[in-house]
Amino acid sequence: MDRILLGHGSGGKLMHDLIRQYFSPAFGIEGAGDSAVVNVPSNRLAYTTDSYVVTPLFFPGGNIGDLAVNGTVNDLAVSGAVPLFLTVGFVIEEGFPFDDLKKIIASMSNAARKAAVKIVAGDTKVVNKGKADGIFINTSGIGVLPGERWIAASLIRQGDKVIISGEIGSHGVAVMAERNGLTFAPPVISDTRALNGIVREMYDVASDIHFMRDPTRGGLATTLKEAALESKLCIRIREQSLPIPPGVKGACGLLGLDPLFVANEGILIAVVKASDAEAITSAMRKHEHGRHAAIIGEIADAPSGVVLLETTIGGTRIIDMLQGEQLPRIC
Numbered sequence: 001m002d003r004i005l006l007g008h009g010s011g012g013k014l015m016h017d018l019i020r021q022y023f024s025p026a027f028g029i030e031g032a033g034d035s036a037v038v039n040v041p042s043n044r045l046a047y048t049t050d051s052y053v054v055t056p057l058f059f060p061g062g063n064i065g066d067l068a069v070n071g072t073v074n075d076l077a078v079s080g081a082v083p084l085f086l087t088v089g090f091v092i093e094e095g096f097p098f099d100d101l102k103k104i105i106a107s108m109s110n111a112a113r114k115a116a117v118k119i120v121a122g123d124t125k126v127v128n129k130g131k132a133d134g135i136f137i138n139t140s141g142i143g144v145l146p147g148e149r150w151i152a153a154s155l156i157r158q159g160d161k162v163i164i165s166g167e168i169g170s171h172g173v174a175v176m177a178e179r180n181g182l183t184f185a186p187p188v189i190s191d192t193r194a195l196n197g198i199v200r201e202m203y204d205v206a207s208d209i210h211f212m213r214d215p216t217r218g219g220l221a222t223t224l225k226e227a228a229l230e231s232k233l234c235i236r237i238r239e240q241s242l243p244i245p246p247g248v249k250g251a252c253g254l255l256g257l258d259p260l261f262v263a264n265e266g267i268l269i270a271v272v273k274a275s276d277a278e279a280i281t282s283a284m285r286k287h288e289h290g291r292h293a294a295i296i297g298e299i300a301d302a303p304s305g306v307v308l309l310e311t312t313i314g315g316t317r318i319i320d321m322l323q324g325e326q327l328p329r330i331c
Contacts, residue, residue, distance in 0.1 A: 009126025027119040036120035046081035061190030065104035069111035077196040078212035081143030093132035115194035153230030161277035169248035172262035191266030211271040221260040237297030
């Protein structure tokens with residue numbers, strides 16, 4: 001048997017065999033209860049959930065499996081939490097190849113190990129052929145917020161600095177290229193990865209980080225605009241400071257895309273006190289996922305709720321949120 005059958009989601013022997021042979025060994029889940037019982041420190045908890053429907057399922061640099069784990073870990077990390085436990089839910093289409101399922105499961109297990117989180121519970125459903133586009137994955141995550149740590153756009157203050165942890169646009173361009181059979185030189189690889197390690201390095205040098213967010217769908221522009229609106233302040237960024245890899249720049253120029261609106265899956269934006277900015281950026285650059293970290297702008301008082309980009313030619317343009325879908329089914 002090399003493909004998923006409807007019976008694998010029936011709750012009977014086929015489903016139990018699927019869980020016992022594939023999911024339980026990969027994720028280290030013991031027992032067959034309906035929920036996991038875990039021990040957590042006596043801190044405040046952060047909880048998140050997300051669903052992943054990316055197409056294609058496999059792309060340069062990753063697949064839907066590690067994307068799901070990393071994305072959920074990152075949502076916890078940029079809230080200031082230390083990620084601990086994940087749950088996963090699979091909606092699998094009848095006829096889905098077992099070989100592909102094994103690759104996805106293995107990538108999830110590996111991503112969880114790298115992020116030092118544990119997958120503790122899950123669920124599997126199988127739907128009729130043509131009803132799920134291969135496989136959909138839902139993940140939920142729990143983490144703890146140490147001490148009085150708090151992240152919110154309302155904490156952003158005039159004079160704060162804006163930091164980015166790495167190059168922009170790689171994930172969106174990598175998925176788009178694979179989807180359309182395009183190749184670029186140099187090749188563009190998705191940046192899917194967990195960010196809790198680099199967040200830990202940031203907090204080691206500064207305990208008061210005002211705001212963090214991972215700019216996924218909608219890209220850097222949408223994330224900054226959301227922060228400006230929520231804080232009721234102005235965010236000014238410099239085009240010459242933005243780390244854009246050559247492959248992304250070339251692909252976007254060829255296809256008429258703006259890198260500011262292209263999805264990312266392995267970088268974060270942080271707003272910090274000006275006095276902490278250089279130390280935080282230096283610490284980020286020492287981490288393997290932060291070598292291209294840079295201070296890209298600062299917070300101004302006005303105009304309220306506006307993001308301004310200082311261009312390389314000396315002008316200034318207003319940056320708004322993404323309108324519609326530049327690249328659908330990106331995560």
